[in-house]
Amino acid sequence: MLNLIKSFSKRQKRGILLTLDSVLVVLSIMFAIVAQALPGGLLENMIAYIPVLPYVLLVGIGVSMWLGVCSIQLNSYETAAIGMTGVFAMFLTITSIVVSNVLGLGMPLGVHLVFGAAFFSSVVISRAVLLQLVLAIYRRSTSRCRVLIYGAGTTGTQLVSALRGHENIEPVAFVDDNAAIQGLSVAQLPVYNPLRIADVARDKKIDRVLLAVPSLSLPKQAQIARRLEKMGLEVQTLPSFAQLIGEEALVDKLTPLSAQRFLNRAEVDDTITETTACYTQKVVLVSGAGGSIGAELCRQVLERRPKKLVLFELSEFALYNADMELRQLSENREIEIVPVLGSITDARQVRKVMADHGVQIVLHAAAYKHVPLVEANPLAGLVNNVFGTQTLAEQAAKAGVERFILISSDKAVRPTNIMGASKRLAELVIQDMARRSATKGGGTIFSMVRFGNVLGSSGSVVPLFQDQLSRGGPLTVTDKLVERYFMTVQEAVRLVLQAGAMAQGGEVFVLDMGKPVSIYQLARQVIESAGYTLRDEDNPDGDIEIEFTGLRAGEKMVEELTLSGERFPTQHPKIFSTREEGLSEIEIASATRRLREAFVASNEEMARGVVMRWVEGYARHARERKTS
Structure with missing residues (x-):
């Protein structure tokens, strides 16, 4: 039939x-x-x-x-x-x-x-x-899916009415937190206490639980769903009517928050000073132009009205997005945008780009920066961050580029991981290039700018927390005592351009990032800023939990910004310089030659040995890790 x-x-x-x-x-x-x-x-x-x-x-x-x-x-x-x-x-x-x-x-x-x-x-x-x-x-004639509806309110009863005309789904019962209706019948279905879900599911052979409680916060719904899934039940969430008609987001109910809300300090003034006029009507190349920092460098350089902006990027997708955005921003400005897909380790391509476009300023932001990934792939990280920097700097010097600014990291100071060590080696390469350029007179001005974590950048902690929050938590923090320096990407780039314009050659600029921020407190702030409450021993009925995962390989409790601890003022109140000893030209040649041999031999231990030999502080931290 x-x-x-x-x-x-x-x-x-x-x-x-x-x-x-x-x-x-x-x-x-x-x-x-x-x-x-x-x-x-x-x-x-x-x-x-x-x-x-x-x-x-x-x-x-x-x-x-x-x-x-x-x-x-x-x-x-x-x-x-x-x-x-x-x-x-x-x-x-x-x-x-x-x-x-x-x-x-x-x-x-x-x-x-x-x-x-x-x-x-x-x-x-x-x-x-x-x-x-x-x-x-x-x-x-067909097997029907027996469903238990969590929530006997208006949404739940409307859902029952709809499902009763469905050929493959059969509503069996309700569960609801409201004690006043437990034990009664709603829409001709019995209402049970949520504490009895396991028994109800077993006795009534429930196949699926439908959450019909759109008024509950997303974390609460996620908390209920996780508890039900642990019982072996399939769980689906019913959106509210406002969500169905598009008045409320279905997935992400979080209000977008500006990164500066988590700084706990005033943001650096965005006034464009006269010093940055050195970018006006110049050909500027930004390496890593598709990354968070690289893209912001491009946006702010556009405000200085360069003659041409060369976007150098390894990722096709990132380059496409950056190119599309910057072309829109540069409309009616007579600024040429040149997208270049390639690797900074390719000397021939870098040389050709420098020559074809007459590059005058290089802002070097391209780097592998995610600590756990580089720790797991040390050779790739060292090649990109060290040899890429060396190749780009050498070709810039040969092409007669006016300024070369390296974007560095606080993780380069006495590093405990390969990523930080690779950035320190890149700094040493630039310091050597600066000395060699100075001896020739009138050569390229090489300098570097060092700062800490950037709020809102790809892979940074705030987007991670917000993503975890959108899925109902928990938020993961490595250790309750971990602290980091933070800036917004906009203020960091603003100061990088100021520092690059002030550079005379060989400086290590350090940005004033205020006091280090507790990651645990930052996680709490993200939770509370979204309108939720922290769930812990003091508040077991809270919305979101913070889970401590332990320090990852190569992570520090607190980062540093200088090797010597000394900071000297510059003409900008938020930019300091520091004096640090580098390696001689012979030592740099020896380190890079040995590192290249390790890469050719695909020998990670040999590469780590080079880092241990030439990067200050890394050997001590490596010994500490072995003994711990």
Whole structure:
């Protein structure tokens, strides 16, 4: 029977309903004649009505197809369809009255009115009966998904009404936190205490739990879902009506927060000083232009109106996004945007780009910077960060570039990981290039700017926390005592450009990042800024939990910004310089040669040995890790 129903085409289904309605027309007029108790009885009056019947049937078929009454699916036959059926019945009543009067039958008006009412009622009842018959066939022929609905409020009861017309889903019971309705029936389904979910699921053979509590916060829903999934239940969440019509985001209910809200200090003034005029009408190359810092460098360099901006990027997708954005920003400014897809380790390509575009300033932001990834792939990290910097710097010097600014990191100071060590080696390379350039006189000005973590950049902690928050937590923190320096990407880049403009050659600039920030307190701040509460021992009913995972390989509790601890003021109050001893040209040559040999041999231990030999502080930290 089920296969037969499924085999019917739409046209066949429409024909069946038209036939059924035609039969109901005949039965309804018979009922009207009997109900009105006309003289002559049913047979005599039906014979008299036969001339009218074809007209009524023809009008009925035409109106049914016009209004679409015969095409409405049984499970969609609701208020609007019932209204159309009323219009359908009215047309038939009018037809019956008009044709009867034209043919002079003289039937009382009451017969026609009862006919219309009877037809309307019989059509509505027939659709309901047919739906139940079809559903009964489906229920017997197919396995149905038995669902438990979490939440017996308005959303839950509406959900039950919808599911009762579904052929494959059967609502079985409710669970609700409201003690006032526990033990009662809502929408003809029993309501249980959520503490009994495991027993209810087992006794009633529940296949799935539907969360019909859109008023609960997302973390609360996620907390309930995780508890149910641990019981082996499949869980689905029902969005609120506001979410369905697009007034509320379905996935991310967090209000976007500006990164500066988490600084706990005033942001650096964004005034563009005269010193940055050195970028105006110059050809500027930004390496790593698709990254968070590189892209912001490009945006702010555009504000200085360069002649040409060269975007050098390894990732095609990142370069595409950066190129599209910057072209829009540079409209009507007569600034040429040049996207270059390639690696800074490719000397031939770098040389050609420098020559073809006459690069005058290089802002070197390209680097592998994610500590755990570089720790797991030391050779790739060292090659990109060290040899890439060396290649770009050497080609810049050969091309007569005016300024070369390296974007460095606080992790380069006495590093405990390969990423930090690679950045320190890159600094040593630039310091060596600066000394060599100074001896020649009038050469490229090499300098570097060192700062800590950037709020809002890819892989940084705040976007990670917000992503974890959107999934209901927990927020993961390595250790309760871990602290980091933070700046927004906008203020960091603003100061980088200021420092680069002030550089005379060989400086190590350090940005004033204020006091280090507790990552644990930052996590709490992210939770509270989103309107949630922290769940811990003091508040077990809170929304979001903070989970401590332990320090990762190569991580410090607190980062440093200088090797010597000394900072000397510059003409900008937020930019300092520091004096640090570098390596000689011979030592740099020896370190890079040995590192290249390690890369050719694909020998990670040899590469770590080079780092241990030449990077201050790394050997001590490495020994500490082995003994701990």
